[in-house]
Amino acid sequence: MNDVDALRERLANYLSARSGRPVVVRELVKFPVGFSWITYGVRLQENGAEHDLILRLGPPYGLFAPYSALPEYETLKALEGSGACAPRAYDASDDPSILGAPFFMCERVEGSAPVPWSGRDSRAMDDARRTDLANDFIDALASLHTFDWRRSGLAPWGACVTPENAAARQIAFWREKHERWALRPHPMAHRAFAWLEDNQPVAPRVAIVHGDYRLGNFLEQNGRITAILDWELVHLADPVEDLGWAFLPQYRGGTGLVCGLAKEEEFLARYEAGAGFTVDRKALRFYLVFSLLKLALTHMAAARCFEDGRFNDMRMPAMATQIAPVLRQIEKTLGAAA
Numbered sequence: 001m002n003d004v005d006a007l008r009e010r011l012a013n014y015l016s017a018r019s020g021r022p023v024v025v026r027e028l029v030k031f032p033v034g035f036s037w038i039t040y041g042v043r044l045q046e047n048g049a050e051h052d053l054i055l056r057l058g059p060p061y062g063l064f065a066p067y068s069a070l071p072e073y074e075t076l077k078a079l080e081g082s083g084a085c086a087p088r089a090y091d092a093s094d095d096p097s098i099l100g101a102p103f104f105m106c107e108r109v110e111g112s113a114p115v116p117w118s119g120r121d122s123r124a125m126d127d128a129r130r131t132d133l134a135n136d137f138i139d140a141l142a143s144l145h146t147f148d149w150r151r152s153g154l155a156p157w158g159a160c161v162t163p164e165n166a167a168a169r170q171i172a173f174w175r176e177k178h179e180r181w182a183l184r185p186h187p188m189a190h191r192a193f194a195w196l197e198d199n200q201p202v203a204p205r206v207a208i209v210h211g212d213y214r215l216g217n218f219l220e221q222n223g224r225i226t227a228i229l230d231w232e233l234v235h236l237a238d239p240v241e242d243l244g245w246a247f248l249p250q251y252r253g254g255t256g257l258v259c260g261l262a263k264e265e266e267f268l269a270r271y272e273a274g275a276g277f278t279v280d281r282k283a284l285r286f287y288l289v290f291s292l293l294k295l296a297l298t299h300m301a302a303a304r305c306f307e308d309g310r311f312n313d314m315r316m317p318a319m320a321t322q323i324a325p326v327l328r329q330i331e332k333t334l335g336a337a338a
Contacts, residue, residue, distance in 0.1 A: 014098050036063040052108040057101045061310035063301050069104040072231040078152040083143030085228045109227035111219030129223045134261035136225035142274025145207040145239035157236050163203040166238040171196050181300040188327040192293045201283035203238035213242045214251045215259035244287025296326040
C-alpha cells in the first residue's frame with residue numbers, strides 16, 4: 001500500500017467515524033505546488049452525494065514546521081458569510097494520530113490563480129479584467145480588516161493584543177524565527193530589527209491579518225475573485241501589516257502596480273473607503289520594511305530546511321539565493337526612510 005492509499009484509508013475511516021455513516025474517498029490527488037503544507041484535492045461520497053474538498057497536511061519537515069491547523073480553521077469558520085471571500089472550513093485537527101500530521105480541510109472553490117506577467121496565465125490581463133480583480137482584491141481585504149472578530153470564536157485571540165503592542169508582538173515573533181532559521185549572521189537583518197524596534201507605529205485597530213495577502217494567493221473565475229487562499233499565517237495585528245506585504249516589489253512583476261493590479265494611491269483610496277480609516281504612510285513604510293525582513297526570513301527558513309536535510313527539494317536552495325538581494329532591498333528602503 002503506497003502513502004496515498006494509506007492516507008485515503010485513514011481519511012475515510014476518520015470521516016466515517018466523525019459523521020456516523022460511511023464516507024468514501026473517491027479521489028485523493030496530491031498537488032505539486034507549495035513550499036509548506038502538502039495539499040490534496042479530495043472527492044468524497046457521503047449519503048449518496050459527492051463533494052470536492054481541499055486537504056492540507058502540515059509535515060514535520062515543512063518550511064514553517066511545527067504546524068497547527070487550528071488558527072486557519074478557526075478563522076475560516078469565523079469568516080463564513082462575510083465579505084472576506086474565505087473558503088468554507090470543513091474540518092481540522094492537530095492530532096497526528098488521525099492522518100499522521102496536523103490537517104485542515106475546506107471546500108474546493110472553482111477558479112485559477114492568475115499571474116498576469118507569467119506565461120502560466122494564458123489570457124491577457126486587459127484593463128477591465130485587471131480593474132475587476134483589483135476591486136475584488138481590495139474589497140476583500142477591507143472586509144477582512146473590518147470584520148468584528150470580538151463577536152466571533154476568535155475573541156480569545158485578542159486577550160493580549162492592543163493597537164499599542166501589535167507591532168512589537170510581530171517583531172518578537174519573527175525575531176525568534178530569525179534566531180531559529182539563520183545559518184550564519186546577517187548584519188542587515190539585525191539592523192532591520194533595530195530599526196523596526198525604534199519606529200513602531202500604533203495600529204488604527206486590531207484586526208484579523210491574513211499574513212500572506214498577495215497575488216498568487218487567490219482564485220479567480222470569469223474575471224472575479226472566488227476565494228482568498230493560504231491562511232496559515234493568520235493572526236490578530238495591525239491591518240496595515242497586510243498592506244505592507246501586498247505592496248512588496250516582488251509581487252509587482254515589473255508592472256509598477258500593487259500585486260500587478262492597481263496603482264498605489266488608487267489601491268489605498270479604495271481600501272481606505274472600505275476599511276474606514278486613513279492609512280498612515282509612515283506605518284505603511286514600517287510594514288514594507290517588516291515585510292521585506294519577513295521575506296528574507298522565509299528564504300532563510302528554506303535554506304535551513306534544505307541544509308538540515310528535512311526537505312529534499314531543489315526549490316529550497318533556490319529560495320536561499322534570494323536572501324542577499326532582499327537584504328539589499330532592506331538597506332535601500334532604510335536609506336530612503338532616513
